[in-house]
Amino acid sequence: MPSVAAILGVPRRIDEPDVVALTFDDGPHPEGTPRVMEALRDAGATATFFLSGEQVERSSSLAAEIASEGHAIALHGYRHRVQLRQTPHEVGDDLDRGLAALEEATGIRPATYRPPLGIFSFPGLRAVRRRGLDPLLWSRWAHDWRAGRAPAAIAAEVTEGLTEGDVLLLHDADHYSAHDCWRGTVAALPAVLETVAASGLHPGRLPSA
DSSP states (O other), X not given: OHHHHHHHXXXXXXXXXXXXXXXXXXXXXXXXXXXXXHHHHHHTOOOXXXXXXXXXXXXXXXXXXXXXXXXXXXXXXXXXXXXXXXXXXXXXXXXXXXXXXXHHHHSOOOOEEOOGGGOOOHHHHHHHHHTTOEEOOOSEEOOTTSTTOXXXXXXXXXXXXXXXXXXXXXXXXXXXXXXTHHHHHHHHHHHHHXXXXXXXXXXXXXXXX
């Protein structure tokens, strides 16, 4: 909820003129991630990939490829578990394992973190900040993790009322969501990028990641 994020001091937007941040959660995925990167490459766009450590360990070369193509690497935890269901020790261990997995695969220590389902616990948020990670949520999403979402609906929802500084949440994987949901996201990306350009804005990676 925006009001709760404000109370906790967790940003949902970026302070970057004429830019919207494209972000993708839950990867890397052996099929979805390359297709998303292809669409971004065709448009000359960069994005930020919030990667899960356990998936990075399964597809380390793909994680390295994301970084080599100029996209930002950010942390989505090691396992896709809600912080409220973990003890403070478990949250800290998950963060450390995730950071180690991403750094080993990409050579990059992530600067930004987004929790699974966008839910922080108070101890979890403290643990994130103690590790020098910047927490970030999002200002627009498309519910693209759901089954049967049409590409046109995904593109329309995530770009409705688009303004500079928006953080767009999409998914390049289906590890934790409806099977093959990433296909709708991939199909929606050209329309998303066209709308961003038509709004006089530029898609980009997080400046802090």
